Amino acid sequence: MANHVCFIVPPYLLEGIAQSPDTGAREVAAKTISLSHKLRDDRLQHFAASSAPGSRPQDAPSTSQARSIVPDYLLEHISKAEDVDEEVKKSATQSLALSQQIRDGRQQTLAEHPQHAVSKTVAHFWRGVYNMENQGSEDDDGQSLPGEPARLEGQPASSDQTVNQAYDSCLKVLQFYKDTFNYDSIDNKNMHVINSVHFGSGFGNAFWNGQQMVYGDGDDTIGNFTACLDVIGHEMTHGVTQFNSKLEYEGESGALNEHISDVFGIMVKQIVEQTTAEQSDWLIGEGCLMPGVKGVALRNMQSPGTAYNDPKLGGKDPQPASYDEIPAWVTQDEPSRNNDFGGVHLTSGIPNRAFAISALAFGGFSWEKAGKIWWKTVTSRQISPHCTFIQFADLTVESAKKLYGVSDARTVRNAWNTVGVVRHI
Template sequence: MATHQPHICHVVPPYLLSAIADNSNNENQIRESARHTLTLHANYIGKREKRFAALTKPRGSRTSAPANAHGRQGIVPDHILQHIADCEDVDDDTRACAKRDLEHVKNIHAKYQQQQAREETSDQKAAVAAKQPSDTTEKTYRAVYDAKHDSDEANLPGKVIRVEGQKASKDESANEAYDNAGHVLSFYYDIFNWKSIDNNNMHVISSVHFGRNYENAFWDPEAAQMVYGDGHNFLTNFTGAVDVIGHELTHAVTEHTSPLDYSGQSGALNEHVSDVFGIMIKQRVENETADKADWLIGEYCLMPGVKGVALRSMKAPGTAYNDPRFGKDPQPANFKDYKATSDDNGGVHLYSGIPNKAFYNASIAFGGYSWEKAGKTWWETLRSGQIAPRCTFIQFADVTVAKAEELFGEEAASTVRKAWDDVGVTRRSYTRTGKD
């Protein structure tokens, strides 16, 4: 297994932050820091919920697209392209592409402004906006910014540190965010022929050093970018874990494949999908087959002295940590322990462990690399058009079984069905009674 820096962390679930904030064994400073992080967490989770709710409204609804849907987010901002085109330490090929794309973007903006100037109906304007993604550049650009410890998301992304094709900076967090975003993009393109996070070469923006002592990392659905805190007492170095970036950027991929309402079982599936692709990306970077991998999400995230190994375990949900300062990992591994809750948008982080265990079961049963059969099955499930916005665990399971049979035959379908059966997500059997 590849060598890691010691304190790598993944996106932190709210139940863990709440436990830290509420535990009197922790110092007031630590509890206050957790409360602050929890407040910011609630803010971006609310954005995510609204984003997916808007995406999953019936087609044709005038309110079906968010106010700043990704129509023009797919076009790299002029200032980024200008910076790349003018930067002396950017490689010649990237600089030439940036100059070409800068001219292209200017033309697109001019056309867009001309179109806006015409008198059109609101439906016609919506149609124009819907066409914008097809005019994006053919190259995916990465850019990393310094948030300078500002916790106001209105000030994102911050000051540019490193852009596509530029040499490594002196800021190690920026270099990690840049390189690991590249690993995510390579995985999606090499394995699934998916270009960037929207299949249209959408640029990938990241901001490091967000807030002070901010112990989390997240995908901001409004700004359409990654945001990383530096961590503090328990959790730190989010940019160093490729599964952090893989998990969070996959939320954006989910927007463009099968948008799942971010609440209840569909929300847990949303989180599950991000864990699945995050763990596959990590395993690919480390060249690990399913049977050799540890299946830990947020490996090495806990600071020395904390009793635990990660934030989540896909192999054994509920065993990632057990520390008196923030309790025991609460994730159940079987659907028999599923209970409706109003916390955490209906337990989206809590109950993702159930389908996570099913994916682990399927990957181990298939053997080899997790993305070869299990991953391919889950990917085609997302791309099938058969996943409803309010999809339940059993509905999702049924589609994975069907896709496994289409891709690999009846034996593979039986393997996937058993993987779900073993976590309690089973088809009910009915016995007819009475006279026919």
């Protein structure tokens, strides 16, 4: 697996905020973009220095890419939007800067706390929530992580609701993996799970950095990350993927990485709410858009491209719903930070929709059939580092056939055909 920080807010959303009319929002988004780039570059340097030929995904968790929930392009839009106040623009700018710094990764997260960075076989889950007290900037390269202990496994509730949200939701995700797939913690060896909250000043993102989860407080445009179970499920799943595949974080393989996190993030949300595929809203980050923002979530898995439509966010949600709608720049330009590494947050909407279509076709709860098909695929060790959409589609069809037979395999194939990922023979 490649070496990026996994942010929940995609670059295009940060970029949108960075171009918002609201000066405050623009400045914050721009800062977040800048810091995100710096962290991403640093992670690349660390990866180049520490990677070894022939290692398995489990052998080197520190080399994984940091993944964020909010893409850079969205923060960029907010930081430049004309109808966003100056404080929000400033927050988006700062969040973008910090996200980029983290993703590039000069820091080695938990360098001073190595006992929490390794897998340990223990009888029960172990969670730790740490308070960054709004520390963490371009200047410290993330070395201040994880912060001060705020609530460790078995301790009573904190007076800080954000701490409690991270602590409680973390357990729900761990329990989901254990109960549904008999999978223990993030690495299947009951590794300790570390969460840092209140990261940065107005940092509008959440991410997995290869060793732990990190959550910013956000601003008046994007935030509320620890209150969104699917966001926490998304970021923790980046860790699960890290230990089960070597997907490169660019192009279609990078989009599949984001897709897998959305799939299991939405299933955690659905299982806790006990909603069927038909009842689900299929929204990722439903509570992350603040009041006044014209939108319902960061992404809509069932209907990509419909999550929001607001000048503060750069206009309309740009996710394509089918393969033939992918913008030309995604395939024409070399993957880089300037194009979200080949649109990894953008094109992930295509496989997201294929999963939603499959789950809806099967009916009932998504984790009972569609989820098990995707899980078998993710843990099959058959996913290549540069896996394409059609290759992944083939693997899900094969998994469906092995688990449930030809008829259900055909259902999965039809879902992929619907989104334009077609096997031409």
